[in-house]
Amino acid sequence: MRENVKGKSNILSLLILVSTFLVLLGVGVWMYFEKGDANKGGTGPIKELTVGDTKNATYSVWGDDIEAKLDNGVYRDETQKIFSTITINLIEDFDLDGKKEAIVVIDSSRADSTNELFLVTKEDGKVKTERIEIPLRNNEIGVRNYNGISVDEKGVIRISMDILAKDDAHCCPSIHETRMYWFRENKLVETSPIFEEKSTWKTYRNVEYGFEVKYPQNVKLGSSNVYASPNLIDEQDVEFFKPGVATLLEVEAQNDFGMERDLKEFAESFRDYQVHDTNPNISKTRKVGEMFSVSVSGDTAYAFTLTEMVGMFSTSGYTLGRGLEYVFVVAQNSSGDKYIIHYLENDLEAIDMFNSFKFTN
Numbered sequence: 001m002r003e004n005v006k007g008k009s010n011i012l013s014l015l016i017l018v019s020t021f022l023v024l025l026g027v028g029v030w031m032y033f034e035k036g037d038a039n040k041g042g043t044g045p046i047k048e049l050t051v052g053d054t055k056n057a058t059y060s061v062w063g064d065d066i067e068a069k070l071d072n073g074v075y076r077d078e079t080q081k082i083f084s085t086i087t088i089n090l091i092e093d094f095d096l097d098g099k100k101e102a103i104v105v106i107d108s109s110r111a112d113s114t115n116e117l118f119l120v121t122k123e124d125g126k127v128k129t130e131r132i133e134i135p136l137r138n139n140e141i142g143v144r145n146y147n148g149i150s151v152d153e154k155g156v157i158r159i160s161m162d163i164l165a166k167d168d169a170h171c172c173p174s175i176h177e178t179r180m181y182w183f184r185e186n187k188l189v190e191t192s193p194i195f196e197e198k199s200t201w202k203t204y205r206n207v208e209y210g211f212e213v214k215y216p217q218n219v220k221l222g223s224s225n226v227y228a229s230p231n232l233i234d235e236q237d238v239e240f241f242k243p244g245v246a247t248l249l250e251v252e253a254q255n256d257f258g259m260e261r262d263l264k265e266f267a268e269s270f271r272d273y274q275v276h277d278t279n280p281n282i283s284k285t286r287k288v289g290e291m292f293s294v295s296v297s298g299d300t301a302y303a304f305t306l307t308e309m310v311g312m313f314s315t316s317g318y319t320l321g322r323g324l325e326y327v328f329v330v331a332q333n334s335s336g337d338k339y340i341i342h343y344l345e346n347d348l349e350a351i352d353m354f355n356s357f358k359f360t361n
Helices: 002-036 049-053 265-277 349-354
Strands: 058-060 066-069 075-076 082-092 101-109 111-123 126-131 142-151 157-164 177-186 187-190 202-206 210-216 220-222 237-242 246-253 290-296 298-308 326-332 338-344
Touching: 002 142, 049 082, 049 101, 049 111, 058 126, 066 075, 066 082, 066 101, 075 210, 082 142, 101 142, 111 142, 202 237, 210 237, 210 246, 210 349, 246 349, 265 298, 265 326, 265 338
Parallel strands: none
Antiparallel strands: 058 066, 075 082, 082 101, 101 111, 111 126, 142 157, 157 177, 177 187, 202 210, 220 237, 237 246, 246 338, 290 298, 298 326, 326 338
8 A cells, every 4th residue: 555655656756857847848948939039029139230239339439539328329428528429320241241230430529520430240139339440541642531431332431531642731631532442351441332334444455465354444554564565455464553552463474484284283383483482572471372273264273362472563573562462363275375363352343353354365
């Protein structure tokens, strides 16, 4: 009798334990899905960035002097006489990394006024703001200030600048222009809009070496041949560059050198030469990337990245600026003639120019 009661008691205890476990499991499952549905109106934190997030975040304005906690897009501090307000807040995948972020422009007034540019992101329900540095200096010219920022729905950031020419007094910049940027890899990359109608671009055709390249109107052409014809239609090497800025793309036909060799073998030997170049003018920080394949004019070519190399227009022999990275591409046409093309990495105009390259023979 006692054993029978004891057995029933054990069964009851087991049922209680199982029931408790099922209840706890149900609560856990409910909490999981409730949190997962937060973006659909649940009680958990909203994971995706919203316009409301940008209007109520904290920004370090006025050169990081002021921590401005915005309230519905506005910040006012009567003590320090500062007033900040959001003028632009667009949410898109600006840097093409698969995640949406906001580009925010804040106008702040103190003794005078200034526009400041910010990146706003959201991770695990937490909003983060970060100032986007605006490039205010170039190799040949100094920029005194910028006086306006706009961002369109395609992600093009336009910055109006007052620029000091070489002979300008510091107070009085004589150049007023608007420069255009994309936001890529957490920085501004100067470019013309990639969606610009390409009918405005010019087409360079090399009759002698059989290739063509499209390029923007503000890009200049040059060659290492001091006796080159004005239109450069028969030059072995042609450079496309922005004066005082950088070389965007350069094409060099290789004549008879290496023509009998397999393209990949020739590309590997060219890269190997760069790896073992012992010229004392090369900086210790020079980098040579690994080989990878690309497509040129519909056929396979081979490429690697490089930060310095012998160039055409430099008295020192090294023109690829330190701190800039180029992609070197070794390609060949249908006759087996080999070409070395290099273009400025991460510059959207240079990439467009490279993509427009094609053989015509």
